[in-house]
Amino acid sequence: MENIKNYNLEELKQELIKMGEKQYRAEQIFKWIHQENITSFDEMTNISLELREKLKQKYTLGVFNILKKQESSDGTVKYLFDVLDGNAIETVLMKYHFGYSICVSSQIGCKMGCKFCASTGIAFVRNLMSGEIVEQLLAVQRDQKIKISNVVFMGIGEPLDNYDNVVNAIRIINNPKGINIGARHISISTSGLVPKIYQLAEENIQCTLSISLHASSDEKRSEMMPVNNLYNIEQLMKACKYYIEKTNRRISFEYALAKENNDNLEDAKKLVKLLRGMNCHVNLIPINKIENGKFTKSSNEAILKFRDYLNDCGIVATVRRELGSDIDAACGQLRRKNLKNS
Numbered sequence: 001m002e003n004i005k006n007y008n009l010e011e012l013k014q015e016l017i018k019m020g021e022k023q024y025r026a027e028q029i030f031k032w033i034h035q036e037n038i039t040s041f042d043e044m045t046n047i048s049l050e051l052r053e054k055l056k057q058k059y060t061l062g063v064f065n066i067l068k069k070q071e072s073s074d075g076t077v078k079y080l081f082d083v084l085d086g087n088a089i090e091t092v093l094m095k096y097h098f099g100y101s102i103c104v105s106s107q108i109g110c111k112m113g114c115k116f117c118a119s120t121g122i123a124f125v126r127n128l129m130s131g132e133i134v135e136q137l138l139a140v141q142r143d144q145k146i147k148i149s150n151v152v153f154m155g156i157g158e159p160l161d162n163y164d165n166v167v168n169a170i171r172i173i174n175n176p177k178g179i180n181i182g183a184r185h186i187s188i189s190t191s192g193l194v195p196k197i198y199q200l201a202e203e204n205i206q207c208t209l210s211i212s213l214h215a216s217s218d219e220k221r222s223e224m225m226p227v228n229n230l231y232n233i234e235q236l237m238k239a240c241k242y243y244i245e246k247t248n249r250r251i252s253f254e255y256a257l258a259k260e261n262n263d264n265l266e267d268a269k270k271l272v273k274l275l276r277g278m279n280c281h282v283n284l285i286p287i288n289k290i291e292n293g294k295f296t297k298s299s300n301e302a303i304l305k306f307r308d309y310l311n312d313c314g315i316v317a318t319v320r321r322e323l324g325s326d327i328d329a330a331c332g333q334l335r336r337k338n339l340k341n342s
């Protein structure tokens, strides 16, 4: 049976027409699913019993089970969800002064092999469907009885490697008749799949693009991120400039600082050279040490020096607040532990 959450509103209308129903029923059903966050078709009280039965025969609501939940002292909550086929994914809820932000996974496992990532070493299993991406938000909203205001695609997986499902999930989440989170409050983080960046620039969705850059030379970046052997920094910067020009949106560059690796002044100088004149922001991330990982966190002094140098050169840079450091908040860690213990 198909998960009804895979459909955006237009697709759901077509499904209802195929069932011999009026289009407006699709809007009612869409609202029940995404606004009322129901867990059973029987809760759709303004839908006839007959249509509810038809829906039950044809679709599921794909409601996740919570396998594990870890709460941090800073309010961050990390979920391990059972996606109903024997696999598990991670989702993290973070509390900020502006509201609740959720970090969603886009794939089960990841093919990219970034050396600093806890997902590395876990085999890629499959892409998540749009409905499974959307359900991460709905499941957390149900559990916490809150309304989420921001979504970041920064969990397990490379979102642009699951392009169609991710873009469709954004259209579902963004729909005013559904969860209604503005595209400007949705951010996609990519390791740098250049052709997909060009494709995304043409989509006409106003979401924020965030690039996991992490190094300012090909030599160092290839060592940390094998994707750089496929699309080097020059190609990546060209695609980023195109995205900015086409969408008029500022790009965010993620830079995880690793001790005595990419955190010295030479690296900062090269970074300034790459980004000068670009409409961008640099997010400096104190790296989370992962088990058997090669990289360790830079000293606070090195982090602040790096930030100040960028700011002095006119590149807006901030250090990301470390959330959930007491609960394995680096992507993949909770899932990895669970796999090892099972």
Ligand code: SF4
Pocket: 110, 111, 112, 113, 114, 117, 118, 119, 120, 155, 156, 157, 158, 191, 331
């Ligand atoms: S950092 Fe992201 S893209 Fe890289 S291996 Fe981890 S999940 Fe995949």
